[in-house]
Amino acid sequence: MLEGMPIVPVDPAAWDLVSRALPQVTDRLIALASAHPPQTRVTADWTIADTVAHLVSLMLLDAVLVGRTDLDAHMPGALDLVAATNVDTVADTNHAVLAHFTGRDVPVLCEQLRWYADELVAAAATRDPSEQVGWLGGSRLTIAGLVAHMINELVVHGWDIARATRTPWPMDPLLAGQFFDLFLLGVTRGGYGALLDHGAPVRPGRIAVDFRSPYTTPAMLVLTDGAVTVEDPDPRADVRLAFDPPTLNLMLFGRVSKARAALTGKVRLGGRRPWLLPAFERTMHLPS
Missing domain, CATH: 1.20.120.450 (dinb family like domain)
Known part of the structure; x- marks a missing residue:
């Protein structure tokens, strides 16, 4: 190391x-x-x-x-x-x-x-x-x-x-x-280096997204002034995402639409400010 x-x-x-x-x-x-x-x-x-x-x-x-x-x-x-x-x-x-x-x-x-x-x-x-x-x-x-x-x-x-x-x-x-x-x-x-670089203006402020699944570790990904970190879960998270792992993975890579994932109940959105998820995804996204 x-x-x-x-x-x-x-x-x-x-x-x-x-x-x-x-x-x-x-x-x-x-x-x-x-x-x-x-x-x-x-x-x-x-x-x-x-x-x-x-x-x-x-x-x-x-x-x-x-x-x-x-x-x-x-x-x-x-x-x-x-x-x-x-x-x-x-x-x-x-x-x-x-x-x-x-x-x-x-x-x-x-x-x-x-x-x-x-x-x-x-x-x-x-x-x-x-x-x-x-x-x-x-x-x-x-x-x-x-x-x-x-x-x-x-x-x-x-x-x-x-x-x-x-x-x-x-x-x-x-x-x-x-x-x-x-x-x-x-x-x-x-350390994700330049992996998430996207060239767009950095959104100021903090967006915390809590990820929950019976098959994964409860964790929160937090975007703060353009930087993403991992934090412990917090009930006050802006966005709560409950997910089925296969469906989430397919959705992240553009194989399943967000609408289909939501309609099947395999990805469910909640939290205090769920409308902030698209702003979070502009930085924390995967190739589709």
Whole structure:
């Protein structure tokens, strides 16, 4: 741990859950992707083959970061690109990284995905899950948070494939909740660098949003003069957000609309000043 770096504790039970889940979710994604024609379009821009190639690039990046090996040997210039990325330029970064993965043979890609997942798990097993690595936009992320993020990528893109192919894709709410606990809270506590930079004027004042789910740690994210911090829950929070973790994750990444999430009761809004949520989201948002 570098001197002066915030310590971000990791619950051993949460780490056990995500470290065991990564190879299992990888295998589920591989089985799903392998069962359908590779040129099936699953988003406006990507086919199944493109989606798996994207996941391979992310899994390799994570395996390299945790394994402390030379990323430039695999993707020249990628470290500088990662350091310069924020949530609004992630799509550009994905496009640039994918240029290093020109193959679209899904069986080959699936083999690579499984291989890099095994490499990531093996590398993580040699390190403390609370150790931090440099990530997008100069942010700092625990190894546990990195794995939780990778699992969410697999699940969200698996949802894309499942929706396009009308295939069931069950999502475990406890596992989905680790994206909030280990990744979202973790990167906020560890230091998000330039990840949330958006170029818009900073809203002065304080907005506190209390997040509640049976599957996650009660916590409050607070935006104060443009900076986001994690605080203990407070009944006087401006906004109270009760959520189902799979639905929240899909909503944060633009797969489920806010209206649909609200109408199904999977995301419920309350608090003293719920109308402040859009102002909070202008800073604290994820790529969709």
